[in-house]
Amino acid sequence: MxxxxxIDDSFDEVFKLIYAKLYDEWAAANDPTRIRKIxxxxxxxxxxxxxxxKINGLLIELxxxxxxxxxxxxxxxxxxxxxxSVSFLQDVKLFNATRSEALSKNTA
Numbered sequence: 001m002x003x004x005x006x007i008d009d010s011f012d013e014v015f016k017l018i019y020a021k022l023y024d025e026w027a028a029a030n031d032p033t034r035i036r037k038i039x040x041x042x043x044x045x046x047x048x049x050x051x052x053x054k055i056n057g058l059l060i061e062l063x064x065x066x067x068x069x070x071x072x073x074x075x076x077x078x079x080x081x082x083x084x085s086v087s088f089l090q091d092v093k094l095f096n097a098t099r100s101e102a103l104s105k106n107t108a
């Protein structure tokens with residue numbers, strides 16, 4: 001049986017992923033050094049650790065650059081489990097998206 005603490009932890013991890021995704025989309029559009037490159041993505045041939053490190057890096061940037069407080073800015077999912085979550089979210093546009101854009105696959 002799931003405990004309340006376990007459910008809270010699961011939601012915390014999901015929210016961290018959403019915050020990282022939103023920040024990544026914003027930074028790709030607004031930071032000229034990023035050249036519109038999205039980091040919240042799994043590229044062919046990457047090890048499970050590479051996306052894990054990128055997502056954690058986004059959360060740290062979010063905290064330091066944007067001043068947004070993420071209580072525990074490290075993802076506590078195992079890298080292999082994070083791959084599944086990122087693969088579902090990577091093509092979804094969240095930042096400045098209309099409802100239909102958010103529900104459709106992002107081609108960028």
